[in-house]
Amino acid sequence: MSIDAFIMGLTFIMIHMFANELIPANRIHRLKWFSFSGGLAVSYVFVYVLPTLHKEQLMTKEHHDFFTMESELYFIGLFGVIIFYGIQKVVRKAHVDNQENHIGMLFWFQISFFGFYNMLVAYTVVSQEVLGVQAVFYGLAVGLHFIAVAHDLWIEYGEAYNRVGRYILALGIIAGWATGLTLNLSSLTESIIFAFISGAMILNVLKYELPPDHESHFSTFTIGVLSYTMITLSLKYFFQW
Structure with a gap:
């Protein structure tokens, strides 16, 4: 494991x-x-x-003849969207309906899913050997994504999250580390994993991480978009990410 991946995982x-x-x-x-x-x-x-998903699609199609279209990995990403949306829909409906008898079961269901999701993200970081400046900006974006996810779970479950949930999510990161270090998956499998977590992340970012209109601060949002975009594109240009 590189020092970059170790620091990101610890963060x-x-x-x-x-x-x-x-x-x-x-x-x-x-x-x-x-x-x-x-x-x-x-x-x-x-x-x-x-x-990156587009690049993975092109590389996978080039090396695997059974990929005959230009969108197979996008279908995997769409599957990630469906799974993530379905889980969030069930959980939020239970909270709205105040189904107290199901909250405990839903807590374990949702925490287990996010623990698995964290494992896949951590595995991707280790297996793709994200290094240097790229690791900093990858870690920044994913780290803020994790903060939003963890904060939502804490708001929903409170003491249960503090007592058990956060440890399960942290164990997911450790499991991803261990898997990335000990298991050599094929490039096709790694591309499928990346596509799945990309779909889940895209839905989570666009639907659940963006504050609703009455709770948003548009100028601060715009600063976040422009600053990260300009810096990342500049680094892509100079370092050929």
């Missing part, structure tokens, strides 16, 4: 352990925080995730 673990303490308590500052992090996340989706 992701600390985020899940202390996400509820990282968000500013003041309402205005909190709105600006989520607007800025949402801007970074949206930029990350459009300047990194989608181009």
Whole structure:
């Protein structure tokens, strides 16, 4: 494991352990925080995730004859969207309907899914050997994404998240590390994993991480989008990511 991947993984673990303490308590500052992090996340989706998914599709089609179209991995990403959306829909409906007898079961269901999701993200970081400056900006975007996810889970489950949930999410990161170090999957399998988590991440960013209109701070959101986009595109140009 590279030192870059180790630092990113350790950062992701600390985020899940202390996400509820990282968000500013003041309402205005909190709105600006989520607007800025949402801007970074949206930029990350459009300047990194989608181009990388397209590159993976082209490489997979070139090396595997049974890929006859130009969209097979996009279908996997769409499957990630469906799975993620279905889980969030079930959970949020239960909370709206106040189905207290199902909350405990839904907690374990949702936490287990996100633990698995964290494992796949951590595996991707280790297996793709994201290094140097690229690791910093990858880690920044994914880290803010994890903060938003962890904060939402803390808001929904409170003490249950602090007592059990955050440790399961952190264990998902560790499991992804271990899998990336000990298991050599084929390039096709790695591309499928990346496509699946890309779909889940895209939906989460666009539907759940962007604050609603009455809680958003548009200028801060715009600053987040433009700053991350300009810096990332500049680094892509100079370092040929």
